[in-house]
Amino acid sequence: MRAPSNPLRETVVPLALLGGDTLATFAALTLSYWLRYDSPLARYGIDVPDATFGRYLPLLCIGVALLVATFAQLGLYDSRLVLRRYQSLNTILKGTAFWLFAYLGVWLLSKLDPPISRLFAAIAFGCVVALLYVWRTVAYALVARSPVLARLRRRAVLLGWNDDARVLAADIARDPAHPFTLAGVVTLPGTATPFSSTAVCHPIGDKLMEAPRHLGEVTELDSILARESVDLVILTRLDLPRDQLSRIMEACERAYIEWKAVPGSFDIFLTGLRLQTVGRVPVLGVEELAINRLFHRALKRTVDLVGATVGLIASLPVALVLAALIKRESPDGPVFFEQKRIGAGHREFALWKLRSMRPDAAAADSVYQSTRRGDPRLLRIGAWMRRWNLDELPQFWNVLVGDMSLVGPRPERPYHVDRLAGEIPHYLPRHLVKPGMTGWAQVNGLRGDSDLHARVQHDIYYIENWSVWLDLQIIALTFVRWRDGNAA
Numbered sequence: 001m002r003a004p005s006n007p008l009r010e011t012v013v014p015l016a017l018l019g020g021d022t023l024a025t026f027a028a029l030t031l032s033y034w035l036r037y038d039s040p041l042a043r044y045g046i047d048v049p050d051a052t053f054g055r056y057l058p059l060l061c062i063g064v065a066l067l068v069a070t071f072a073q074l075g076l077y078d079s080r081l082v083l084r085r086y087q088s089l090n091t092i093l094k095g096t097a098f099w100l101f102a103y104l105g106v107w108l109l110s111k112l113d114p115p116i117s118r119l120f121a122a123i124a125f126g127c128v129v130a131l132l133y134v135w136r137t138v139a140y141a142l143v144a145r146s147p148v149l150a151r152l153r154r155r156a157v158l159l160g161w162n163d164d165a166r167v168l169a170a171d172i173a174r175d176p177a178h179p180f181t182l183a184g185v186v187t188l189p190g191t192a193t194p195f196s197s198t199a200v201c202h203p204i205g206d207k208l209m210e211a212p213r214h215l216g217e218v219t220e221l222d223s224i225l226a227r228e229s230v231d232l233v234i235l236t237r238l239d240l241p242r243d244q245l246s247r248i249m250e251a252c253e254r255a256y257i258e259w260k261a262v263p264g265s266f267d268i269f270l271t272g273l274r275l276q277t278v279g280r281v282p283v284l285g286v287e288e289l290a291i292n293r294l295f296h297r298a299l300k301r302t303v304d305l306v307g308a309t310v311g312l313i314a315s316l317p318v319a320l321v322l323a324a325l326i327k328r329e330s331p332d333g334p335v336f337f338e339q340k341r342i343g344a345g346h347r348e349f350a351l352w353k354l355r356s357m358r359p360d361a362a363a364a365d366s367v368y369q370s371t372r373r374g375d376p377r378l379l380r381i382g383a384w385m386r387r388w389n390l391d392e393l394p395q396f397w398n399v400l401v402g403d404m405s406l407v408g409p410r411p412e413r414p415y416h417v418d419r420l421a422g423e424i425p426h427y428l429p430r431h432l433v434k435p436g437m438t439g440w441a442q443v444n445g446l447r448g449d450s451d452l453h454a455r456v457q458h459d460i461y462y463i464e465n466w467s468v469w470l471d472l473q474i475i476a477l478t479f480v481r482w483r484d485g486n487a488a
Helices: 007-037 040-044 053-073 085-110 118-144 148-152 163-174 218-228 242-254 294-329 361-367 380-387 395-401 414-423 428-432 452-464 468-480
Strands: 154-159 180-187 201-204 207-210 214-217 232-235 258-261 274-278 281-285 336-342 348-354 405-407 436-438
Touching: 007 053, 007 118, 007 148, 007 294, 053 085, 053 294, 085 118, 118 148, 154 163, 154 218, 163 180, 163 281, 180 218, 214 218, 218 242, 232 242, 242 258, 242 428, 294 348, 294 380, 294 395, 294 405, 294 468, 336 414, 348 395, 395 436, 405 468, 414 428, 428 452, 436 468
Parallel strands: 154 180, 154 232, 180 214, 232 258, 405 436
Antiparallel strands: 201 207, 258 281, 274 281, 336 348
């Protein structure tokens, strides 16, 4: 099953907000320049010679870049904040306050000419907050009154029905522009069903509100998640047997659906949880990973494009020589080898390699999860290429077209993914990110015929702790440890 995808909510709207914030910020800094230098306020500041708008324009552009980068780093363009108006405003206030000191710090360290006026920076703080608030309020109002709203709201399912579930359902029903829309309730064993699958009125607090739909029992969770196009599962009880909790988590993992839990007086069974408030109910869950934030995705993609372009150009002479040697030893087969692999979102893509085996090797491919050393199907040149990982040079093309990244979990073949998902706990979350030519597991010696459980643990560690510096470290270690007898 593929991960739920909503390009409008996850990419289009965040990019539109990014563009609007950039324009609003530039307008705010331009207004601040006018107030500081051309309005009656000018007489209260220290005179700055030659502070014409033309000379100040580069400083304004630096200010816009610093501010937008700060907002992105604070997660303002997270798809989960699209309909969270007040949380977004709080992030804008924090980001602008940080920017004020960073902007003045740039001036102090670099001695820009003309210098940044401190009065200008103070005025800019107020103008930026005011214009961004106006722009965001107008954008929010337009979205809340348009058909787009339904496509931006995240469909949530409540797992269990109790007092917390009632309050949460009431908060969602009360706000027509709530970030969530309630798809319904899945009941747990031993839970009464005080509502039916039809629309009826149900007492919530002191009001009669339309009762949530009863979607079925937890034993039907897999089919319910597929049928209802769910984005989020909220578990309202944690006093369940551990094996049942594990089955619920695994059902969400199989569907690539985010889950959260309403905290109670029970031990938390998963590390890395974050607390947030949905309406009046505190909800505990795994927050968006840093690797999936818009700014970080753009940064990682930029590194991939630059690295793949350089890699293709630099490796071309080597690839041509290897191609000639392959044809010389095995003239009947092609030079390149195409193989289906599973990538981000559980989507299949064609992975390219230099052919290292006999042309008929694919007939026995399903027998092997990875190629073992001394495999009789290997060509002589193929065994040598694999020792140095040179058969993977064409994967720079996979990175360039966006199927892969330079760094990430190594992709597996579809039938191996299906098998390993049933054998290794938490195997499928590896596909939340693009697979990589190299990865944290690989530079730690876990390639090819190695401990699969350890490889998965390293992949999950990478996803949870991603940073651009970790990527650069892995790339550097890949070159240091280039020769590896366990190449896959």
